[in-house]
Amino acid sequence: MHVHTQGVSRERPDFARSAERCWIDGDLIRLSHWPVGGIRPGGRAGPIPWLIDLSVLEEAMREVYGRDFRLGDRAALLQLAANALAAGDRRRAAEIADAVAFPPPEYKSRFHDAGLRYLRWGPAHSRGNPRIDVEAWLERKAWERKYDPDQPRVPRGHPDGGQWTNGPGAGGDDENPGEELLTDEEQQEVGRLAERARRILADAGDPDSLVVLAAGGEKPPKLPRSKWGALAFFAEFLGRMMVQRAFEGRNSPVWFDVIDWFNAINTMMPEFESYLTPPKEWEELVADRDYRDFDSYNDFLGVYGSAGAFHDWHHLVEQKSGFSEREINNTENIIRVPRGRHWQITSFMATPHDHLGGLSWRQWLRGKSIEEHRRVGMMAARDVGVLK
């Protein structure tokens, strides 16, 4: 495929620097259907080193989420099926995960040097903030090793009732909580794993290319938004506009363009809002609950008027489908839909399908009964989210 972008191709989308992201994002989505930072680690021409906690695979999580924390779009969170993730490279995943569980000090520092300061492990719903500092995560790991549910407690009635007493797993100080619990064998294992981690990092080469995966739960975690994000976006927007104006040789003040843009956004807001309207019951969409039919669509409009701002009247059985005016222009066939959804329905009816022999629904319905037309019309309205 020939791509007109600045050094970006399907094979090397990660060549894009963050400053170029705004230019190539659309092309990358067109090529891969994933935004920058949301490209999956599998299915590439060359291997990409990635890290995963083995618990992701062991806890039978259905989905995992992650993103490239260095270059990736903040809003792009990669969603993968955990079993699919493990299928191709389970052994390597296991090795890396072991290594991450017991990282040598230089491992952590390389993370920091690479800007990968945040890893997130554990179910998405367990914490409000999805980002956990590497060190905090390590402390948690150590604490989990220390925690023993069978440890005896002081019985009820005693002044210290409910407190832990001395027992297995209770030792260790807060600075290095995990290390004192390790037996000699475990200490050797840690050393072995640390050595393996060094080797894996050496193989990984450039730490910038590491893709860090995080474990997810039932729903994707919400990424925290920077309070400077909107300002940065505006500054970037302004910069792009000035560059564009320089190319076009325009001399009017840049604020004219800014005002134009804000006016345009203000004008479009009701349309966005109409598009975001949730699906409604049938009774909420019809013009009139009582049946009424008309000799023409204009007669219908004469009685019920416009559908409202950024809303349209939609015919379930389409207007040019060959039925009589009264069969089409009646209150059981015309519903009020947001304009964006109306466009989606139109696209739905005009899109060809393999299973219909390359015909669209509109073409396939020619010559069919009005019940068939109505069934497809209802399906379209439900599918695009107009009708509950």
Add this chain to the structure above:
Amino acid sequence: MKKDLKTLSLEELLERYNEVALLMGYDSDNLLTRSYTRRFKEKQRIVDEFWARSAIDALLPGIRHENPWIRYFSAANCGEIAPAETEAVLEELARIPYGTVGSQARTALYIIRSGIAVSRRPPQAPKG
């Protein structure tokens, strides 16, 4: 200038198919119906060429492709050679709430289950 499909090797044909499938996905998500229809015809010609070479099996691995649109079109065009696998893929895709790939998969399932699906196998030329 584009080469004639008949002169392409199977690998080149598959690459062209994947490109067209990705672009169709982009068109569909952006409601570019006219462009989608034009590419659909091109994709039909490519699939017909696969059938003519008796190599429609080559599209089947696409049902495990990472891109949902390639998974969808592979499932849509290989339904006759692997109905169970392709229907499972369509069911999985039908659960995608965003974009139009879920909508297309739901529609495909509706068509299959309501018994109105049309065979994609082109008519065989009479022998002799």
